[in-house]
Amino acid sequence: MMKNYKAIGKIGEGTFSEVVKMQNLRDGNYYACKQMKQHFESIDQVNNLREIQALRHLNPHPNILTLHEVVFDRKSGSLALICELMDMNIYELIRGRRHPLSEKKIMHYMYQLCKSLDHMHRNGIFHRDVKPENILIKQDVLKLGDFGSCRSIYSKQPYTEYISTRWYRAPECLLTDGFYTYKMDLWSAGCVLYEMASLQPLFPGANELDQISRIHDVIGTPTGKTITKFKRSRAMSFDFTFKKGSGIPLLTASLSPQCLSLLHAMVAYDPDERITAHQALQHPYFQEQRAAEKQAPARPRRKASALCPKRPVAPELLSNNWQPAQEGSKQKQPLKQEEDHPRRHGPAYVMALPKLKLSGVTKQPSYSSPALQSVFAPGTTRKVPVLRPPKCVGPNQKTDTQKDIQPNLRQYRRPTVERRGGGY
Template sequence: MEKKELFGPDWRIINKLGEGSFSEVFKVKSMKNQQFYAIKMLKKRFRSVEEVTRLPEIMCLRALEGNPNIIRLEEVLFDSKHNCLALVFELLDENLFELMRDHKQPFDEKTSLLIIYQLLKALSIMHAKNLFHRDIKPENCMINKDTYELKLADFGSARTTSDTGPFTEYVATRWYRAPECILTSGSYGPAVDIWAVGCILYEILTTRPLFPGKHQLDQIARIHNILGTPGREVLSQFKQNPNSQINYAFPHRVPQGFRSLLPNASEGIIDLLSKLLVYDPNGRISANEALQHPVFENIRKQERNYIASHTNIPFSAFVMMNQSHTTIKNNVDVSPVYQDPSPLGTPITFIQQAVMSQVEEQKSDSNLGVEFLNNQNQKPNNAVPSKSILAESKPVAPSNLSDSRRMTIERIKIYNQQHPAKMSHAQNRKVAQPSLHFGMPKVVKPTVLPQIRVNPYQKPSADVIKPRMQGVKIRFDL
């Protein structure tokens, strides 16, 4: 069967985005609304609707619905004929790993903290609902390459704190695996997510992984080389449920400290890293405590202003807009650059676009854009082109920066008019309910499941797991 037939006539496959041990991900286009989405096809077979509703990934996503830093689950597709399950998600540009790879240089502290703040916001909500992710890594942090808006994804390994352990030992990717995941036989909790955040923060600042271990013994040795060998009290806690493959007779190592690794970093960054990467999970800072760290003081202030402004742009774009406003006043602009389509066009930063959009559309809500224009040395000399002229004529190279701003405003307005669904979703965003007790999903197209004899699940061979979605489908409203 061809790939275009996998999900039925409602979806057209554009290309394959990736494949892991448990799923394949495709970029698809909906034939109903012409929008693009990401479909995650699970390789496991499911015997009934009840088994699907009990899937931890679906339960977690439903519990976290409405959080701006959690990937949005749009639809659940279940083929009862072939026992195939597919999850439809919103589509984002790329993941954090790809962003760092393409950036090819370390990010500045302001951008790094903005990314980490959003990740901590997602984990704060998760941990408050007694959930923890267990696989925090750059590949699972989807991000908008222009606004740096972050959304946490891939909840296939997520568990609740009420689950009876021990958990799987080889959870998380090795480089971001906390010491308790390596040294114990599954005795760990939400603190493993915090450890991974510390590893990611260092990687954003340096473009290098902090603990790139080749195997678990090498991984723990690299941790000891930087943090030092843990004391007897910490090791005694791990020995209550030890990993039998690990010899606890570690050679003594003196802590290296993060200052030697990041000589140019601010004191706030060093202090935050030292609290995120504590060997003892009981002494590790929580997500809520990390969000209140002094290094995030400016971002917290911007968050309060963002809530008061009632703007529809992402929070990350709002923060960067303010940072750009301050930077331009000092004649140093380090924000991402948008290149005008015209060959002779003047480069315009994405943040300048956002500022000018706010000036035109939300003058009554915020004075930030007005201040931005008033503080420019160059005053507008020409009249603002009409919408009809800009919409019908070919792109013209702007003669000066003020013309570029006006053209950018018009382009943003046209873009917003062409994408009303995004604006509507932002305005009508649901609030997540603090509960994990779900009933049966609403069945849009109720059907009678075929009476098929089902054997106990075994890992299928490659030719068996190829999904075929032409059978009966049941869809769930989320």
């Protein structure tokens, strides 16, 4: 099937894959091909790939990257994911800018990011690697991509300790032996919000100890209750010298109080006090976005969306009166890069996408809260929609939003091992 595509140029490369811009020779449209470096021995091994399961389960959604085809060559053991082609990622958008994005633009992008997180969490998945490189943009539409590290919310703790790029890693990921929840995605989203507003990372730690130190310098040391909670899930003991914290640097004085309120709610130290994606969508900061959505004409629904079951939402979550959350959930490790396996012979073909495996019960445990029920409705049955590749996708059109201007702000070197170039 790869004979139907022509390679145009390399977009980026990560630890487990490289992304190449491809043109479909049948329809002339452009796509992003994520070629896995790992070799696969069987269809079952491909079916168990977490990224395919997640994209199958989450599509279609306007803020989730669309997966068009999965191409597996049994003879060579190679696997390629054919995805929609985006213009750039957030890191490329803000790199080299002299002035930050306007708050209206930041609001527009953050609203879409929260929508993608809300959809993902409601479907029992959390990302674990939300960062500017994995947030993609095309013509002002934002989509979350790279689900290689995602986990099911219903899988059993503890999860992998070393997950997500360090600068966007939540305290519970740094201070416990894998006892963290989907709330880690909101911490990462808060770090992305600050980076878009200031053009600088909020917590650019050189290592894990430095990462925690930088968090404490800004937010302050956690309360005794939070420390006790973290110690229960950590083999080693730790104690911190008290720090009040300087507060989040106001490098962009033009940010509204509502924006700063949302930012503080996203980077709350204790995950039980951190806002959820659904609550973030109800935050006063997004009042203009919600009003614009109501006034927008109804769009025709895609046929595939009719197969997505509607999930009931707690009435409290539909209120416009925003309040901090107290709830949580659970997950496990990223895809490991394996050694090359003996290659099997056989034809290349497009494989059927697998169903998402949600282990255990279908009821998500929730933390106690006087005013908030769990986001995930108990007893909900989840039927995975059949993914149908669309007949036509618009050609890639570069936007004129990226500026080649030398920055005058202080620049940081990002971690070489964890920082992935490009986007798809």
